[in-house]
Amino acid sequence: MRALELVRSGTEADLLVTLFGRCRVTYEGRAASTLGPGDRLVVLKPDGTALVHANEGHQPVNWQPPGSTHAGRLADGELVIESTRESPAERLLVRFEALGHAAAFDPTDPNELALSGTEADLRDRILKSPSLIEDGFEPRATERQTSAGAVDVYGEDADGRAVVLELKRRRAGPDAVSQLNRYVDALDRERHADATVRGILVAPSVTDRAHRLLAERGLEFVSLAPPDSSE
Amino acid sequence: MRALELVRSGTEADLLVTLFGRCRVTYEGRAASTLGPGDRLVVLKPDGTALVHANEGHQPVNWQPPGSTHAGRLADGELVIESTRESPAERLLVRFEALGHAAAFDPTDPNELALSGTEADLRDRILKSPSLIEDGFEPRATERQTSAGAVDVYGEDADGRAVVLELKRRRAGPDAVSQLNRYVDALDRERHADATVRGILVAPSVTDRAHRLLAERGLEFVSLAPPDSSE
DNA sequence: CTATATATGTCGTTA
DNA sequence: TAACGACGTATATAG
Numbered sequence: 001m002r003a004l005e006l007v008r009s010g011t012e013a014d015l016l017v018t019l020f021g022r023c024r025v026t027y028e029g030r031a032a033s034t035l036g037p038g039d040r041l042v043v044l045k046p047d048g049t050a051l052v053h054a055n056e057g058h059q060p061v062n063w064q065p066p067g068s069t070h071a072g073r074l075a076d077g078e079l080v081i082e083s084t085r086e087s088p089a090e091r092l093l094v095r096f097e098a099l100g101h102a103a104a105f106d107p108t109d110p111n112e113l114a115l116s117g118t119e120a121d122l123r124d125r126i127l128k129s130p131s132l133i134e135d136g137f138e139p140r141a142t143e144r145q146t147s148a149g150a151v152d153v154y155g156e157d158a159d160g161r162a163v164v165l166e167l168k169r170r171r172a173g174p175d176a177v178s179q180l181n182r183y184v185d186a187l188d189r190e191r192h193a194d195a196t197v198r199g200i201l202v203a204p205s206v207t208d209r210a211h212r213l214l215a216e217r218g219l220e221f222v223s224l225a226p227p228d229s230s231e
Numbered sequence: 232m233r234a235l236e237l238v239r240s241g242t243e244a245d246l247l248v249t250l251f252g253r254c255r256v257t258y259e260g261r262a263a264s265t266l267g268p269g270d271r272l273v274v275l276k277p278d279g280t281a282l283v284h285a286n287e288g289h290q291p292v293n294w295q296p297p298g299s300t301h302a303g304r305l306a307d308g309e310l311v312i313e314s315t316r317e318s319p320a321e322r323l324l325v326r327f328e329a330l331g332h333a334a335a336f337d338p339t340d341p342n343e344l345a346l347s348g349t350e351a352d353l354r355d356r357i358l359k360s361p362s363l364i365e366d367g368f369e370p371r372a373t374e375r376q377t378s379a380g381a382v383d384v385y386g387e388d389a390d391g392r393a394v395v396l397e398l399k400r401r402r403a404g405p406d407a408v409s410q411l412n413r414y415v416d417a418l419d420r421e422r423h424a425d426a427t428v429r430g431i432l433v434a435p436s437v438t439d440r441a442h443r444l445l446a447e448r449g450l451e452f453v454s455l456a457p458p459d460s461s462e
Numbered sequence: 463c464t465a466t467a468t469a470t471g472t473c474g475t476t477a
Numbered sequence: 478t479a480a481c482g483a484c485g486t487a488t489a490t491a492g
Binding site for chain 1: 249262268271272274276277284285286292293296297332337343347379400401406409443447457
């Protein structure tokens with residue numbers, strides 16, 4: 001079978017292999033799933049990634065993470081792709097009952113994605129212009145460690161009070177407030193100073209629930225978004 | 232150009248279109264990105280999804296969500312795929328300087344994925360055998376609403392005290408504890424009863440930090456995993 | 463390896 | 478539509 005040869009030689013030669021056809025899929029590992037017959041696109045990458053894409057959705061209906069091992073074989077005359085990995089033990093089986101297409105490509109890709117508008121960009125914006133938070137704010141550290149984890153930005157306000165910033169690149173919800181709250185609690189406990197630590201959530205906006213939570217916990221909010229790519 | 236025709240007729244006819252070749256990609260929307268020349272697989276789905284897959288990783292290096300609109304055109308003799316959506320406004324541009332392959336398929340897929348080992352399965356396991364939590368535990372409601380959101384499982388212990396369960400299908404971290412804490416706080420405030428609400432995190436295991444957080448907040452932990460698919 | 467938090471997260475469900 | 482939380486999340490980074 002030509003497709004089987006393609007899968008074998010393709011994975012062997014570190015090619016990107018694509019298959020399209022009618023197949024069933026079973027998965028067992030962190031969870032377990034079965035998928036009845038249907039037409040899907042299967043992609044096998046040289047890094048061990050396997051993707052099964054149906055006709056809808058951004059996400060693959062089934063997959064195997066990078067580092068997996070792909071193998072092709074025939075069972076009752078049908079092409080079967082088996083992708084496995086250990087730690088955690090996971091196995092993906094794709095059984096084709098009809099194959100419309102099979103191809104292999106040499107994917108040389110020297111360039112990396114350049115992305116802007118991330119939380120890191122928001123942080124850099126604040127470090128460059130601390131007054132965006134408030135007059136007199138002075139950043140002292142990023143990723144400052146606490147017993148509750150690393151704080152996005154740590155600094156002092158105009159009165160010398162300790163300030164913790166938690167940054168979100170988009171509208172923030174209750175989880176962001178809880179996160180900030182954990183850091184403030186931890187620092188309050190560790191610093192055993194007179195003044196309590198101020199906690200400020202920095203995001204373009206917050207949800208109602210998050211806003212209430214901030215108030216309950218005595219935390220603050222500053223509206224700020226990552227810079228446009230043009231800035 | 233044959234590939235252009237394929238893209239146009241394929242998207243028109245609700246086919247799944249795949250392209251492989253050397254391309255550059257730019258994206259602007261919730262964030263912004265550029266990607267220099269390299270060999271990638273582009274997938275256009277009939278639901279408006281666009282995927283750009285490089286040779287590595289489970290995730291597409293660039294994409295456009297379902298509901299987007301794809302268009303193909305020629306610019307200086309090169310095939311350009313443009314995928315846009317509104318709300319939020321986002322635009323993906325893929326410009327091929329070399330095309331190795333183009334194909335279109337009719338993806339009929341009547342079957343849905345059947346998945347087990349989820350949080351819902353863990354919840355059902357508890358509802359069927361409440362003593363897995365502790366002797367005398369009695370579930371009263373799932374998705375019980377509070378001012379902080381819906382609680383996974385709400386019930387009473389042997390002494391008639393209110394109990395909130397927060398379920399996680401896998402090892403739980405600090406965020407899960409914060410979530411549980413929010414629900415317990417909300418119920419304590421709403422119920423204005425004498426006895427405080429008990430909060431129990433139910434997961435296969437917890438991280439050290441999560442364990443400490445539970446102790447600080449007076450919350451509890453019960454080790455329990457979703458059932459095997461065989462169970 | 464694990465732990466932690468981000469993500470153009472996506473996706474489903476519900477108000 | 479927005480909000481909220483789950484996801485086989487994946488991914489990067491620090492320890």
